[in-house]
Amino acid sequence: MAGIGKSLRPDFPILEQKIGRNSLVYLDNAATSQKPRVVIESLANFYQIANSNVHRSVHTLAERATDLYERAREKVAEFIGAEHPSEIIFVRNTTEAINLVAYAFARSRLAPGDEIVVTVLNHHSNLVPWQQAAAQSDAKVRAIPLTRDLQLDMRTAASIIGPRTKIVAITHKSNVTGTIVDVAALSRMARQVGAAVVIDAAQSVPHLPVDVHQLDCDFLAFSGHKMLGPMGIGVLYGRRELLEQMPPFMTGGEMVLEVELETATWNDIPLKFEAGTPNVAGAVALATAIDYLSAVGMQTIAEHEKVLADAAWKRLEKIEGIQCVKPSLGSNGIVSFSMTDIHPHDVATILDSEGVAVRAGHHCAQPLHKVLGVPATVRASFYLYNDHDDVDRLVDALRTARQFFHKRGRSREVPL
Numbered sequence: 001m002a003g004i005g006k007s008l009r010p011d012f013p014i015l016e017q018k019i020g021r022n023s024l025v026y027l028d029n030a031a032t033s034q035k036p037r038v039v040i041e042s043l044a045n046f047y048q049i050a051n052s053n054v055h056r057s058v059h060t061l062a063e064r065a066t067d068l069y070e071r072a073r074e075k076v077a078e079f080i081g082a083e084h085p086s087e088i089i090f091v092r093n094t095t096e097a098i099n100l101v102a103y104a105f106a107r108s109r110l111a112p113g114d115e116i117v118v119t120v121l122n123h124h125s126n127l128v129p130w131q132q133a134a135a136q137s138d139a140k141v142r143a144i145p146l147t148r149d150l151q152l153d154m155r156t157a158a159s160i161i162g163p164r165t166k167i168v169a170i171t172h173k174s175n176v177t178g179t180i181v182d183v184a185a186l187s188r189m190a191r192q193v194g195a196a197v198v199i200d201a202a203q204s205v206p207h208l209p210v211d212v213h214q215l216d217c218d219f220l221a222f223s224g225h226k227m228l229g230p231m232g233i234g235v236l237y238g239r240r241e242l243l244e245q246m247p248p249f250m251t252g253g254e255m256v257l258e259v260e261l262e263t264a265t266w267n268d269i270p271l272k273f274e275a276g277t278p279n280v281a282g283a284v285a286l287a288t289a290i291d292y293l294s295a296v297g298m299q300t301i302a303e304h305e306k307v308l309a310d311a312a313w314k315r316l317e318k319i320e321g322i323q324c325v326k327p328s329l330g331s332n333g334i335v336s337f338s339m340t341d342i343h344p345h346d347v348a349t350i351l352d353s354e355g356v357a358v359r360a361g362h363h364c365a366q367p368l369h370k371v372l373g374v375p376a377t378v379r380a381s382f383y384l385y386n387d388h389d390d391v392d393r394l395v396d397a398l399r400t401a402r403q404f405f406h407k408r409g410r411s412r413e414v415p416l
Contacts, residue, residue: 004296004304005387011036011292012385022355025393030175030203030334030381031359032225035289042288043230046281054280055254055271069280072287073270079290080220081211082237089236089243089273090283094202095125097221097236098169100249100273101198102129105219105242106167109196112138116167117160117195119144119152120371121174121181124364126200130169139166146371149328152181158189165195172204172215176365176379178309178334179327180204187216196242202226207305207333207383209298212237224282228289233282236273243269250275293384301384305333308382308391315395321402325377336363336377339398342405344376350401351378356393 009015012034017024026034046068052061054069073085082088091097106116116130120143127141134141144157161168168190173180187197196218204210205220206227212220219242224233238246248255248266253276257265266272293301309331316322321340339347348360359379362369369375380394 004300005308005385005390008036008296008385009387011038013037013040015385019355019357020353025356025386025390027380027382027386027390027394028357028359029383029386030226030363030379032231033206033228033383034385035228035230036292038292039228039230039285039288043281043285046284050284051281053277065280068284068287069278072283075287075290076235077237079294080205080235080237081213083213084240086269087237087240087243089238089270090278091221091234091236091273092232092279093223093225093234094200094221095234097219097234098126098198098200099129100236101219101221101238102133104246104249104273105196106130106133107136108247110134110137110139110166113164114139114166115162115164116141116169117144117157117165118142118169119171119181120146120368121152121171121177121179122169122365122367123171123175123200123202124366125202126169126171126198127367130167133167143367144170150177150179150325151327151329152179154182154185157186161186161189161193161195163193165190165193167198168195169198169200171200172210173201173208173332174365174368175203175334176336176363176368176377177325177327178331178336179329180208180332183215183217191216203334206293207298208302218242224286224289227286228292229286230282233279233286235286240269243273246273248272248275252276254278296384302332304384305382305386306330308386308388309333309335311388312380312382312391312394315391316398319395319398319402322398323374325372325374333382334379335381336379338374338377339402342401344378346405347378347398347401350404351394351397354393354397354400356397358394 050064052065054066073088077085145153190197199217199220201222205222220237225231255275257267312335323338325336344360
């Protein structure tokens, strides 16, 4: 099980390159994943044999493209347990999906005094749209805090989610701590007060088995580029009855049914929410990525990442000056930390010179970093093509970073 990384690595051509004189160790998977050769070929193949617009012409290429596009929708629906392909809306990314819900669903349902419940773990993309929706309707945003062991405070959540709650917008898996939220429990709380549940699954769908009915959510959003697919393709799942009630997010193009000079009527879902020419090639390549992930097995991937993250924590905790951001139940593939007196960006720069790619910063989660008491962290995030050799390289590079800055006296304090 823990050996899948070494066996799968040859499938990813970008990992064959060197950074300077060092082979590449890619540990920035929470930002975006690398693509297997079959996905790259799928993208190119579409343009070579099926390039045409969808749902419009009746010639062979158009019918071929439409068939591939709709089969991709079916594949996504099956992958996350949706009842019907029409519940799958293709968008550009998670951010667009959440904005679609905030504009087309939430704004017409919010009134002064209503409340939108978020969490301290939320990525900015699942926070700022709700701030804007609240500002437009004089509603209020309330946040569920964390416990000391970096888990979501479910007891406080039960007191916050109440009669005024209309939206519960939560992250499924934190992109900083790796904390996995008990979404099903929060959904039960939301159901009791008639609130809708919106899930940012950008970090969970690529790494864990996810079933929308087990989570009992109304909307779920994720991005293709984080799960071996290309950039520019994302997914919004929505309950069919809610999508049918919602007005379109954008207008024009294929989302219309009939148009007069002064009026227009909307197409059925999902086309109602897919104005203009969609990213057909991206959807087709995403379907190929899903085939790849399914062949490996999502539970196998989750267990593999946890093994690597646990191994990394054990090694990092032995390095002087490492301050770990470690949830009590484990990091689930994400390892975030800081180094005493060395700025996270300096750490990441030295790691890059050693061929190790990580991310440094607030990771689009500034409220969470304020709670953690640090402005920024270094984040190493694992995926199915990583292995224990990558953990070794990470640890060695961090020791090099500490030696470099301490030897030259060039350490910078992290600004508060």
